[in-house]
Amino acid sequence: MKLYIGNKNYSSxxxxxxxxxxxxxxxxxxxxxxxxSKVFYERLENVSPTLKVPTLIDDDVVIWESLAICEYINxxxxxxxxxxxxxxxxxxxxxxxxxxxxxxNALRNAMPMNIRAKKQIIRTDExxxxxxxxxxxxxxxxxxxGSQGGWLFGAWSIADAMFAPVVLRFQTYGVKLSGExxxxxxxxLQCPALKLWCAQALKELEVVECNEVGSLx
Numbered sequence: 325m326k327l328y329i330g331n332k333n334y335s336s337x338x339x340x341x342x343x344x345x346x347x348x349x350x351x352x353x354x355x356x357x358x359x360x361s362k363v364f365y366e367r368l369e370n371v372s373p374t375l376k377v378p379t380l381i382d383d384d385v386v387i388w389e390s391l392a393i394c395e396y397i398n399x400x401x402x403x404x405x406x407x408x409x410x411x412x413x414x415x416x417x418x419x420x421x422x423x424x425x426x427x428x429n430a431l432r433n434a435m436p437m438n439i440r441a442k443k444q445i446i447r448t449d450e451x452x453x454x455x456x457x458x459x460x461x462x463x464x465x466x467x468x469x470g471s472q473g474g475w476l477f478g479a480w481s482i483a484d485a486m487f488a489p490v491v492l493r494f495q496t497y498g499v500k501l502s503g504e505x506x507x508x509x510x511x512x513l514q515c516p517a518l519k520l521w522c523a524q525a526l527k528e529l530e531v532v533e534c535n536e537v538g539s540l541x
Contacts, residue, residue: 325345325350325351325352325353325380325381325382326352326353326355326380326381326382327341327342327345327352327353327354327355327378327379327380327381327393328355328357328367328368328371328372328377328378328379328380328381329341329342329354329355329356329357329377329378330356330357330358330359330364330377330378331356331358331359331525331528331530331532332356332439332521332522332524332525332528333437333438333439333440333525333526333528333530333532334359334436334437334438334439334532334535335359335377335378335437336436336437336489336492336493337376337377337378337390337489338377338378338390339437339485339488339489339492339521340378340390340391340393340394340485340486340488340489341378341380341390341393341394341485342354342378342521343485343488343517343518343521344393344394344397344398344402344406344482344485345397346517346520346521347480347485347515347517348397348401348402348406350397350401355367357377358530359377359530359532360532371386372386372388373386373388374388376388378390378393380393380396380397382396382400390425391421391422391425391482391486394406394482394485394486395482398482406480406481406482407481407482408477408478408479408481413477416477417476417477417481417482417483418483420461420465420476420483420486420487421482421483421486423461424483424486424487424490425486427454427457428454428457428458428490429454430448430450430451430453430454431451431454431455431458431490431493434447434448434451434537435451435493435496435497435499435537435538436493436534436535436537437489437492437493437496437535438496438535438536438537439492439496439522439525439526440525440526440528441496441536441538441540442496442498442540442541443496443497443498443537443538443539443540443541444497444498444538444539444540444541445497445537445538445539455494455499458487458490458505459501459502459505460505461476461487462476462487462501462504462505462508462509463502463503463504463505465477465508466504466505466507466508467504470504470507470508470511474507474508474511475508475511476508480515484512487512488512488515488518491509491512491513492518492522494509495509495513497538498541
């Protein structure tokens with residue numbers, strides 16, 4: 325199994341797919357490419373139909389979208405344990421994952437993932453609205469499941485992989501959450517797999533200018 329990813333400092337979508345493979349210590353080969361470089365597109369030309377990362381190659385299976393990669397790994401290698409057991413909770417976890425996947429565009433655009441940096445931006449009303457919704461999700465889930473493992477649904481799930489990049493964004497741009505939401509953020513930041521990703525991101529030297537926004541804190 326081969327997983328193509330982008331720079332760990334910047335590539336939020338790559339992180340999501342990488343986390344499930346790393347969290348469960350699967351046998352996979354990581355191929356890291358420099359976002360936006362000529363080599364990036366050349367290496368992906370015969371790999372991904374979209375020329376984007378993450379892309380997973382597993383024998384003759386090719387998957388080029390992060391949530392689909394997580395779903396495939398969960399079904400092919402994990403016997404479904406990366407989602408909650410009950411149908412109701414599984415549907416809830418999928419709904420939150422899909423919301424993260426398709427929403428929060430104002431936050432994404434204003435706060436690109438940049439693990440090496442500590443920045444501040446002027447937040448628009450739209451960005452603050454996105455932050456409030458994410459804080460609501462973290463608060464509700466941690467109140468219900470925090471004592472059962474600390475993750476959004478107690479045990480770690482694909483939903484936590486989907487929200488991991490926004491936790492790192494909050495750290496970069498100094499977003500402070502309250503109560504249970506902050507407790508969830510702190511729990512995520514202590515994840516060994518996420519710590520490994522961040523440690524490797526800090527060693528990278530490449531700079532992607534479009535992700536270098538805001539002023540230094």
